[in-house]
Ligand code: HEM
């Protein structure tokens with residue numbers, strides 16, 4: 084029996100396929116190239132690669148969840164969004180491992196990183212876009228790579244998970260302002276009163292709007308975990324490099340603290356005060 088995997092490679096006999104073939108371990112396990120040869124650089128590389136793999140799955144799940152919400156399959160969406168939260172929890176735990184690296188150890192190989200920075204993580208930007216946070220300067224970073232740029236641009240211009248949730252509110256009969264439903268998706272989502280009023284109604288009539296209520300709480304979970312990830316990143320960076328400027332050219336911890344102020348799903352947090 085022959086079959087084709089996503090890379091288009093034919094593997095002749097399923098019977099002959101090994102664990103390593105199936106998981107493409109030759110690629111994955113030969114991708115840790117320490118530039119300094121320093122012991123802890125292995126930790127640094129592996130943590131980033133693991134995080135990027137989890138981000139890959141996160142994007143996959145959020146996209147499927149968005150489609151499920153659009154077609155009214157709430158249960159299917161909930162399962163995927165719950166999985167996203169569990170993944171976020173995993174990526175957050177990775178900070179504990181990375182924090183075992185001391186400032187002196189990191190500084191032994193930091194110079195080898197040049198201008199490379201997590202700032203350039205396109206998968207992280209895909210997640211931010213999916214959560215409705217659109218910062219135009221981010222796209223410019225990838226202008227030299229047309230294929231990547233096109234993929235990011237598509238995600239940048241597409242409605243996010245929250246836009247799809249708001250559409251679901253409208254489909255359930257809530258009076259959502261037209262300007263929100265027809266909003267320019269290339270702009271970061273901003274709070275709107277009609278959306279807030281709808282969520283308040285959902286939270287006050289949980290039995291009637293169970294699906295929307297559960298959807299709202301899943302979104303709050305995701306935002307909560309996202310903020311915890313950002314916070315742990317900021318604090319880990321502070322304990323490792325203090326207030327040094329970042330390799331990506333930002334102020335470092337100061338910049339990372341500032342992005343913490345952003346709310347992805349503002350009305351869902353406002354609701355807490357208003358109820
Ligand atoms: C020793 C460990 C780390 C240090 C010192 C560090 C430092 C920084 C700094 C200073 C920035 C700001 C941009 C710049 O000027 O470079 C940044 C951004 C970023 N880092 Fe890290 N980082 C570390 C580990 C990680 C890990 C493990 C990840 C996981 C993938 C990560 C992902 C990111 C992302 C996505 C950004 C962009 C954040 C944003 O723009 O909101 N970093 N990092």
Ligand SMILES: N[C@@H](CC(=O)c1ccccc1NC=O)C(=O)O
Nearest residue numbers: 196199200201202328329330331
């Ligand atoms: N911005 C970091 C460098 C850094 O963390 C980094 C460098 C290369 C690949 C991934 C990185 N991680 C996250 O920002 C620094 O300023 O030390």
